[in-house]
Structures are given as C-alpha cells and as structure tokens.
Amino acid sequence: MPIMKILSKNPEETIRLGKKLGKMIVAGAMHQTVHGGQVLALYGDLGGGKTQFTKGIALGLGISDNIVSPTFTIRREYSGKKLNLLHYDFYRFEKPDQELVENLDEGISPENVTVIEWAERVEKYLPKDTIKINFKYISEGVREIEIEDNNLEAILSAVIPTDYT
Numbered sequence: 001m002p003i004m005k006i007l008s009k010n011p012e013e014t015i016r017l018g019k020k021l022g023k024m025i026v027a028g029a030m031h032q033t034v035h036g037g038q039v040l041a042l043y044g045d046l047g048g049g050k051t052q053f054t055k056g057i058a059l060g061l062g063i064s065d066n067i068v069s070p071t072f073t074i075r076r077e078y079s080g081k082k083l084n085l086l087h088y089d090f091y092r093f094e095k096p097d098q099e100l101v102e103n104l105d106e107g108i109s110p111e112n113v114t115v116i117e118w119a120e121r122v123e124k125y126l127p128k129d130t131i132k133i134n135f136k137y138i139s140e141g142v143r144e145i146e147i148e149d150n151n152l153e154a155i156l157s158a159v160i161p162t163d164y165t
C-alpha cells in the first residue's frame with residue numbers, strides 16, 4: 001500500500017492533522033475508507049507525537065476533554081458528539097492477554113473510533129481496514145508522519161500548512 005509522508009514542524013501541526021482526520025471520520029467523508037468503527041493504529045518513536053495526534057482526533061470528534069495516555073488502564077473513553085473515542089496505549093502490554101484482546105474487539109463498533117498507540121503489540125488483532133500511521137522523530141520540533149494511503153492523500157495534503165483552524 002502506498003505511504004504518504006507529512007513533515008510536521010511543531011506539535012500544533014500534528015494536532016491539526018489529527019483533527020482533520022477526526023472530522024473526516026465524523027463527516028463520513030470517505031465512506032468505506034473512514035467511518036465509525038474505524039481503527040487508527042499508531043506506531044513509532046517514544047515522543048513521536050502519537051498522543052498529540054490523538055488529541056487532534058479528539059478535537060475532530062468534538063471532544064474537549066484533556067487527552068492523557070491510558071498508561072495504567074487498558075483504555076480511556078471519551079464521549080463525542082456523534083462518535084466516541086476509545087484510546088489505547090499498549091506500551092506496557094508487550095504480550096496482550098485475552099482480556100485485553102476482548103476489550104479491544106468489543107470496542108470496535110460503529111459508534112466508536114479506536115485509536116491505538118504502540119499498535120505493533122496487537123498487530124494481528126487489527127481489522128483489515130485499519131489506518132496505520134507511523135511517527136518518526138526527526139529533530140526537536142520536527143516529526144515525520146507516514147500514513148498508509150487509503151485515498152486519504154488528497155484531503156490530508158490540504159491540511160498542512162494551510163488549515164490553521
């Protein structure tokens with residue numbers, strides 16, 4: 001699958017990218033491509049911007065709660081206007097047990113958007129149409145964000161640097 005690369009030059013750009021994607025999911029703009037029940041799998045460096053990006057997704061879903069990583073719990077849930085956000089971070093779960101896999105499975109439904117940090121830990125449990133996003137540390141303020149292209153390119157390429165909302 002082709003990969004699109006975006007250079008984010010500060011945390012706000014990363015948040016904005018997430019927000020745009022969140023909005024697209026709510027709008028159902030891409031029908032079979034993004035939708036409720038969508039899973040977003042986030043990979044890559046510590047401090048790569050996965051949680052920042054998730055903050056953006058939340059904003060795009062109309063969620064104004066502060067997003068903090070679910071470090072000591074399996075997941076955090078936030079109610080959105082149309083879709084809810086289920087946020088996972090599997091950094092501490094190298095080998096997911098059955099409870100965790102069931103929890104993940106049960107959350108994937110049309111009213112939820114599932115975001116998974118350290119998704120490589122649950123790679124084999126991800127749905128086929130998962131959108132995979134990799135975060136690479138380039139330098140202090142710069143990150144390279146790679147998105148496995150599901151026809152998202154046209155919309156997302158418009159996000160940076162023009163959309164400052």
Ligand SMILES: Nc1ncnc2c1ncn2[C@@H]1O[C@H](COP(=O)(O)OP(=O)(O)OP(=O)(O)O)[C@@H](O)[C@H]1O
Nearest residue numbers: 008009010011014046047048049050051052141143
């Ligand atoms: N362009 C950028 N995009 C995102 N974050 C950036 C950027 N430049 C600097 N940062 C900083 O990098 C850090 C990213 O942290 P964040 O918690 O989002 O990373 P993470 O990928 O979730 O890490 P972890 O694997 O520990 O969960 C933040 O402190 C943020 O301010």
Ligand SMILES: [Mg+2]
Nearest residue numbers: 050051069117
């Ligand atoms: Mg994080």
